[in-house]
Each structure stands twice: as structure tokens, then as C-alpha cells.
Amino acid sequence: MYKVVLIILFSFQFSFSQDYVEYATGNTTDFVVNPDSGICLMGGASESDEAMVWFLNKANGGDVVVLRTSGSSGYNNYFYSELGVTVNSVTTFVIYNEEGATNEYVLSKVENAEAIWFAGGDQYNYVSYFKDNALEDALNNFVNVKGGVIGGTSAGMAILGSGYFSAQNGTITTAQALSNPYHSRATLGYNDFLEIPFLEDIITDTHYDNPDRRGRHSAFLARYATDNTSRAFGIACNEYTAVCVDSDGKAYVYGDYPNYEEHAFFIQTNCATDYLPENCTSGNPLNWLQSNEALKVYKVPGMTTGENYFDLSDWQTGSGGEWQNWFINNGTFMTSTTVNPNCNNVLNTPEFEVETVTIFPNPFRDVITIQSENLNLKFQMFDVLGKQIDINRNTNTINTSSLESGIYFLKVEGHNVVKTFKLIKN
Structure with a gap:
């Protein structure tokens, strides 16, 4: 009996002392190939197969690494054999702490990958385990030096913008965020984690099928604009919708519209001289009107062909979508239809006619x-x-x-x- 207790106790301690678990599928020998750069943002439910094919093709037959902080090997067979795209291997790491994230073996796999995917879960775990350490450096090097393709769903999408909702104190509702944009649960990070081209000054959000998300996302953007004195941008997806950003900044939207209401939203503070909220202060309702044009939003239906797009290189050009105004009237989220904003005279440029370069x-x-x-x-x-x-x-x-x-x-x-x-x- 004594030996049995010791064995059980040892097994229990071992299961909680692991820093990570690895699930490997495919060739164990690294395949060296140049990937194509890109970003894939998925809205949080089951993946769009067409978007995932786009993502895997960017790996050019190389190695895929999935990073997650809960769950198991669900992506391995899906990526490796179910989508008809040949890749050398798929390795999933379930990371349990910062030690697991900075393990030399894990870092080497990230550095040698051609595609990196973040699963869903608790986004604060991603921030806690991956930020301000060697894995953060490896991820930024992977994107900006190696030029690999990166993406994520739900919490994995939420961390990819240069601004992000960390969920350190749990989630937050629209009612909470709009009644007090500095609510204790409105925990935001700015420009201190991942550095991904075309996602600068952007806060992403997911699960947009829930209309409650739009108001809280607007509050996040109000905070970003106020705290940084700069225009703020957002990208959001309905649950079964994906946004795939090519190396030229064109963001193609995948979904099953018109069979389902699957859309992506590209949100920006209006390109006017006065764009900041009229009132974004702690303990008070958010008031962000700016003549009822505080936020300009391009709503794009996702097609299985991915033919509709929005251009992140200029934040004006798109195909297949419609423009909306979003604004906040003393804590109440409101919308209206509008037209493409005229952003030719971009903020922070001198007040004279700019020469063409x-x-x-x-x-x-x-x-x-x-x-x-x-x-x-x-x-x-x-x-x-x-x-x-x-x-x-x-x-x-x-x-x-x-x-x-x-x-x-x-x-x-x-x-x-x-x-x-x-x-x-x-």
C-alpha cells in the first residue's frame, strides 16, 4: 500500500511539474525552405478550411508549429493530412508556464518553423508565458527576419495586434467598458509584445457574432487613442470568419456568406484633425461622437473564395464591403451607414501640399x-x-x-x- 501511494504521489507531482507537452506529426528532420510571409486571423470557432489552406500554402512545404496553453493535438492531423496541403511536419506545444515557453528545444522548433499558429484558450496565459522573454524575441524574429507566416484563432488572434486586450482580470462586457473605459477589467497592452507588419496600432477582437463585442472593442480603441495620442485601428472577425493578410497588405476575408452572416470588420478612428474621444476618463461613461463619425468601419462578408478584401496599406481601399459609422453617445454604442473616409491628408503630415514620392x-x-x-x-x-x-x-x-x-x-x-x-x- 505504501509503495502504491508513493507511485500515485510521484505521478501527480510529475504531471504538474511539466513545463510543456509536445505532440509531433510528420517528418522529424527539419525541412529548410523559404516561407512566404502572411497573417491569418480566425474568429474563434471551427476554422475556415479555405483560410487554413491559404495559411499552410505560405509554409511552402515546411514545418508548422502550433503554440497553445491548454488542449492537446487537435491541429496536428488537421494541418498535416486533412486539407490537402503538403507540409513536412506539424508540432504542437502545450505550454504550461514561462519555463516551457523559453525551453531551448521549444525555441529551436519555433526558430526552424515556416508557419506558426496560436490556438484559442486564455489569452492572458499567452501574455504571461510568451511576453518579455526569449520566446517573444523568437516570434518577432520569425516574422520580421525570417518572414514566416503567423496566425491564430480566438485568444490566439487577440494577441497578434500591437495593442491587445490581455484579459488579465477576466473578460469584460460592453456595458462595463462603455460605462467606464478604465474599468479594472479593461486591461490593455500597447506596443510591447508582438511586432507584426500591418498590425501596428491595431487591437483585434473575435467572436463578433455576439453584437456585445462591438461596443467593448470601441472602448478599447478609445483607450488606445487616448493613452497614446494617436489614431487607433481594429480588426475583428465573426466566429467562422478569417482574415488572411498577404505581404502587400491586402486582407482577404474567408467565410460562408451568404449562407451565413460571416463578416470581418476593419475599424479606424476617423482621419480628421480632431479624432480623440470627447470624454474617455476613469469612472465616467465613454463619449465619442465626433459628429457621429468617431469610427469608420468597413464590414466585409467572407466568401469561400476569399475574393472580398480590405487593403491595410492604405485603410481606404476595399472590395465587396460596406462602410459604417460607429460612435458612442454617453456610454451607448450606436451605428449608421456612411461612405469611404477621405484620408488622403493623413494625420501628422505637415499642413502643406505634399510632394509625390x-x-x-x-x-x-x-x-x-x-x-x-x-x-x-x-x-x-x-x-x-x-x-x-x-x-x-x-x-x-x-x-x-x-x-x-x-x-x-x-x-x-x-x-x-x-x-x-x-x-x-x-
Whole structure:
């Protein structure tokens, strides 16, 4: 009896001392291939097969890593053999703590992957285990240097924007968020976790079939705009809807419309000089009217073909959707129909007619071409961490052959132009 008790006790302690569990399917030998960059955002219910095929094709036959903090191996066979896309392997890691997230073996698998997928669950576990450590660095390196495809569903989608709702104190309802945007449950993070191209200044939300989500999401964006004194953006999906963002910023929407009401929502603070909420303070109802045009929203039905899209490179161009106004009247969420916002004069640009400057191609490889009538422009290039990079510029080209693959920012200054271009090197 004594030995039996010891065995049971040892097994119990072992089960709770594990830092992670691995589920592996496919070839155990790493397959080295260049992936195609992209982002896949899934609304939180069962996956859109068409969107997942898009996601897997970006891996170019390489290795897929699934990161989750609960559950088991549900994605392995689905990704490996049920969608008709050949990949070398699918490895799921169920991470139980920060030690599991920063385990050298787990990190090596993440670094060698061509596609990374975040499952659902408790998003605060993702923030607690993956942020401010070696896994955060590996994930940002995977996206911005290696150029791999990344995505997630539900909680896994919620963490992908540069702004995010952490759910540290549990979920929050629209009523709570709109009656007090600084409610104790409105726990937000800003620009301190994942750095994903085209998701800057964006807070994502999921399970949008529940209309209650729209109001609380608006409160998150009000907080972002107020706390950072900058325009805020949002992407949201109904539960069976997916948004797949290509390397050029076009976000294609997948779903089964018109059989079902499956939509994605692309939300932005109005591109006007005065865009901040009239009242976004602790303990008071949110008031964000701005002539009933506080938020401009492009609502896009998801098709099995993914033909409808919204362009995240300009936040104005889209196909197949409709524009709405969202606004908050003393804690009450309201909507109306509207037209495409005129954002040609983007905020934070000088108050004069801007000269035309075109930079191409983007993404680029070894040479960037500059097209402008002004030959006296000043150029500065920075990496994704803000470090200035020496550039070799001729009259209308910049030689970038010495740069590694990743995200770069090119600041252009002249007499009548101040503009920053986000560029991707393959």
C-alpha cells in the first residue's frame, strides 16, 4: 500500500511539474525552405478550411508549429493530412508556464518553423508565458527576419495586434467598458509584445457574432487613442470568419456568406484633425461622437473564395464591403451607414501640399527605386527596433544588398514632404 501511494504521489507531482507537452506529426528532420510571409486571423470557432489552406500554402512545404496553453493535438492531423496541403511536419506545444515557453528545444522548433499558429484558450496565459522573454524575441524574429507566416484563432488572434486586450482580470462586457473605459477589467497592452507588419496600432477582437463585442472593442480603441495620442485601428472577425493578410497588405476575408452572416470588420478612428474621444476618463461613461463619425468601419462578408478584401496599406481601399459609422453617445454604442473616409491628408503630415514620392518595389530584394521630381530629398532608414542604418544611395536608387530580410522604415524629408515608408525585404 505504501509503495502504491508513493507511485500515485510521484505521478501527480510529475504531471504538474511539466513545463510543456509536445505532440509531433510528420517528418522529424527539419525541412529548410523559404516561407512566404502572411497573417491569418480566425474568429474563434471551427476554422475556415479555405483560410487554413491559404495559411499552410505560405509554409511552402515546411514545418508548422502550433503554440497553445491548454488542449492537446487537435491541429496536428488537421494541418498535416486533412486539407490537402503538403507540409513536412506539424508540432504542437502545450505550454504550461514561462519555463516551457523559453525551453531551448521549444525555441529551436519555433526558430526552424515556416508557419506558426496560436490556438484559442486564455489569452492572458499567452501574455504571461510568451511576453518579455526569449520566446517573444523568437516570434518577432520569425516574422520580421525570417518572414514566416503567423496566425491564430480566438485568444490566439487577440494577441497578434500591437495593442491587445490581455484579459488579465477576466473578460469584460460592453456595458462595463462603455460605462467606464478604465474599468479594472479593461486591461490593455500597447506596443510591447508582438511586432507584426500591418498590425501596428491595431487591437483585434473575435467572436463578433455576439453584437456585445462591438461596443467593448470601441472602448478599447478609445483607450488606445487616448493613452497614446494617436489614431487607433481594429480588426475583428465573426466566429467562422478569417482574415488572411498577404505581404502587400491586402486582407482577404474567408467565410460562408451568404449562407451565413460571416463578416470581418476593419475599424479606424476617423482621419480628421480632431479624432480623440470627447470624454474617455476613469469612472465616467465613454463619449465619442465626433459628429457621429468617431469610427469608420468597413464590414466585409467572407466568401469561400476569399475574393472580398480590405487593403491595410492604405485603410481606404476595399472590395465587396460596406462602410459604417460607429460612435458612442454617453456610454451607448450606436451605428449608421456612411461612405469611404477621405484620408488622403493623413494625420501628422505637415499642413502643406505634399510632394509625390513613390518607393518601389515593396517587398524588395536588393534595390529600392525612388520616384520623385525633387532630387534634394533626405533619406534615413531604420530597422524594426528603431536603429538607424547606413544606406548606399545613388540619384534614384538605394542599394540594400547588405541588409538582412525583415521590416525596415524609410523616412523621406524635403521642403514639402515628410513621410515614412514601411518596407519589407524578402
